[in-house]
Amino acid sequence: MSRTLLVRLLAGIPFLLISWIGYTQSQKQPPQLTINKVKDDLYEIEGDVGNVAVYITSEGVILVDDKFEQDYEQIVAKVKSVTSQPIKYILSTHHHSDHSGGNTKFSSTVEIISTANARANIVTHKQSNAAPNMVPARVVFTEETAVFLGGKEVRARYFGRGHTNGDAIIYFPALRTLHTGDLMAGKTPLIDYPGGGSVVEWTKTLDAAMKLDFDTVIPGHGPVTDKAGLLAYRNNVEKLRNRAAGLIREAAARTAFGPACSCCRLQRHARLIAGIAGWKPGWKPAPRRIL
Ligand SMILES: [Zn+2]
Numbered sequence: 001m002s003r004t005l006l007v008r009l010l011a012g013i014p015f016l017l018i019s020w021i022g023y024t025q026s027q028k029q030p031p032q033l034t035i036n037k038v039k040d041d042l043y044e045i046e047g048d049v050g051n052v053a054v055y056i057t058s059e060g061v062i063l064v065d066d067k068f069e070q071d072y073e074q075i076v077a078k079v080k081s082v083t084s085q086p087i088k089y090i091l092s093t094h095h096h097s098d099h100s101g102g103n104t105k106f107s108s109t110v111e112i113i114s115t116a117n118a119r120a121n122i123v124t125h126k127q128s129n130a131a132p133n134m135v136p137a138r139v140v141f142t143e144e145t146a147v148f149l150g151g152k153e154v155r156a157r158y159f160g161r162g163h164t165n166g167d168a169i170i171y172f173p174a175l176r177t178l179h180t181g182d183l184m185a186g187k188t189p190l191i192d193y194p195g196g197g198s199v200v201e202w203t204k205t206l207d208a209a210m211k212l213d214f215d216t217v218i219p220g221h222g223p224v225t226d227k228a229g230l231l232a233y234r235n236n237v238e239k240l241r242n243r244a245a246g247l248i249r250e251a252a253a254r255t256a257f258g259p260a261c262s263c264c265r266l267q268r269h270a271r272l273i274a275g276i277a278g279w280k281p282g283w284k285p286a287p288r289r290i291l
Pocket of ligand 1: 094096099163182
């Protein structure tokens with residue numbers, strides 16, 4: 001997507017789409033990271049966008065995500081500040097470089113696990129502004145996997161499309177805690193359509209995750225929250241989707257009654273949404289496809 005199009009879209013329809021591009025710009029001076037205790041042996045590292053979870057066991061540490069490559073040294077230092085155990089596994093939530101960019105440095109000593117789609121998205125360089133040397137996971141799964149280490153268990157589940165087509169939700173059953181990756185990220189849903197994201201599937205994906213037994217949520221971005229916070233986010237996704245659908249239906253109705261008006265702001269916005277969602281120029285409303 002061109003920058004011009006992005007700016008127009010975000011200016012006209014402030015609730016949707018692709019802001020992750022801004023998240024994923026690499027920075028020369030990485031911000032200072034902070035590590036915060038979530039529960040018992042579970043910590044989270046914040047700063048420089050994507051949130052990292054740190055789970056300490058007697059046989060090593062399991063991370064969820066590893067930020068950008070530039071954050072490697074700080075992540076290692078933060079983990080050392082709370083345990084002498086080595087990092088053994090990284091469960092990766094998705095392919096964006098603010099969550100998987102650190103793979104490049106961790107992969108020589110740590111086993112990295114992701115969904116098959118997340119790996120494919122790295123291999124095919126779906127994120128155009130990611131570093132060309134990003135390293136994908138060696139171990140992948142399609143529906144569910146788990147790591148058992150030091151008597152503790154961490155599960156990774158793929159419930160369906162949302163932010164991308166390869167988002168894993170990481171579940172710490174003993175701590176009743178989720179790491180959602182960017183299926184929950186800040187306040188506004190960020191949809192990576194080139195990366196297979198789906199605003200339609202997103203709510204179904206979160207509905208499936210909501211059935212898990214948990215009370216604490218580490219989002220992909222933003223502060224730690226709870227089950228009610230995730231439900232509110234899910235409802236926000238639905239509200240925004242319905243608003244987009246309404247825009248498209250209204251624009252389609254106007255088209256049906258006359259030729260396109262070049263100054264019709266509503267119609268222009270609907271065309272932008274349709275284009276980003278993969279509809280072809282000269283589109284016709286196709287509500288079954290995405291909305
Ligand atoms: Zn992302």
